[in-house]
Amino acid sequence: MERMVRGGGGLELDVREWGDPQGPPIVFVHGWSQSQLCWSRQVAGPLAEDFRLVTFDLRGHGMSAQPVGAEHYLDASLWADDLHAVIEQAELERPVVVAWSYGGFVVTDYLRSYGEDGIAGIDLVGSAVLRTAGFDHIGPGLLENAGDACAPDLETSIAAVRRFLRACTARPLGDDDWSTALCWNMVVPPAVRQALLAREIDADDVLSALTVPVLVTQGREDAIVLPSMAEHVLAVCPTARASWYEGVGHAPFLEDPARFDRELAAFAGDTARGGLAAVHAPGGSPPSTAGNRGAA
DSSP states (O other): OEEEEEOGGGOEEEEEEEEOTTSOEEEEEOOTTOOGGGGHHHHTSTHHHHSEEEEEOOTTSTTSOOOOOGGGTSOHHHHHHHHHHHHHHTTOSSOEEEEETTHHHHHHHHHHHHOSTTOSEEEEESOOOEEOTTOTTBOHHHHTTHHHHTOSOHHHHHHHHHHHHHHHOSSOOOHHHHHHHHHHHHTSOHHHHHHHHTOOEEOHHHHHTOOSOEEEEEETTOSSBOHHHHHHHHHHOTTEEEEEETTOOSOHHHHSHHHHHHHHHHHHHHHHTTSOOOOOOTTSOOOEETTSTTOO
C-alpha cells in the first residue's frame, strides 16, 4: 500500500506499507540523504510474514516533498510532527520505531514533542543522537565528504556522495545495491543535505528519561556515526541494550540482513508482548548493557 501523509507544516510524505496488516507494527526511519528504499531487504524478507512494516521518505528525500528553504528543516517540531503524522494517519498502535543514522534525531525530536506513550520500543541503528559544534562521535566518512556533498556543482556532489557511500559499509556492496543507493542519494537536493547538517542537537534529556526498551544496533567498523555514539547512548539511556556487529559498518540491515531481521523480530515481538527484548548475537552471547558496554 502507498499513501501520502501530510506531516509538519502540511508537507507531503510518501509512505508505504508491507507485510501482515494485522501484525505488530514497525516504522522505519532512514538517514541523511537516503530513502525508504534502503529497507528493501526488510520489507521483502521474513519480517513481512509476521509484522506490519511501514516505511517513508523523510522530508526533502525520495518521493516526499522537497522544499529547498532551510526553514523546512531547522525546526525540530517539524520532524516530530512528520513521524507523529505517519503513526497517526496510518493508525499504528504503539509501533516499534527503527531509526537509522539521522533517524535518531527524528525519533528523539518526536519523543520530546509527543512523549513515549505512542511507541513500544526503539531500535537505534548506527544512530546519531548528538550533533555538537565539534561533531563529536561523527566519523570521517561523513565529515570528509559532507561539505562537497552539499555543493551545488553536480560533478562535485556526485564525487562526494560516491565517497560517502563507500565509507558506509565495511565491505563493498554489490553493484546493483551500490548503484541504486547512489541514485536515491542524488535525488536529494544538496541544499536539503546542507540544511539537515545545520542543526545542533542534544537528545540526552530524552534518552535519560525513557522507560520503553531501546536496542542499540551498531557496527564496530562504522565510519559515519562512530561506535562511541552508541557507547554514549548506553551510558545515558537506562533501558538501552546493545547488539554489536563485528566487521560491519554503518548499515547492518544491508551488510548482515539475516541477523538484523532476526534480532529486530525478537525485539519487536517481545515489546509487543510488553517485555524487554532478549536479543542475542550469533553464538549465544547476550547484548551488552550500560554496565558491560564492551561485550559483544
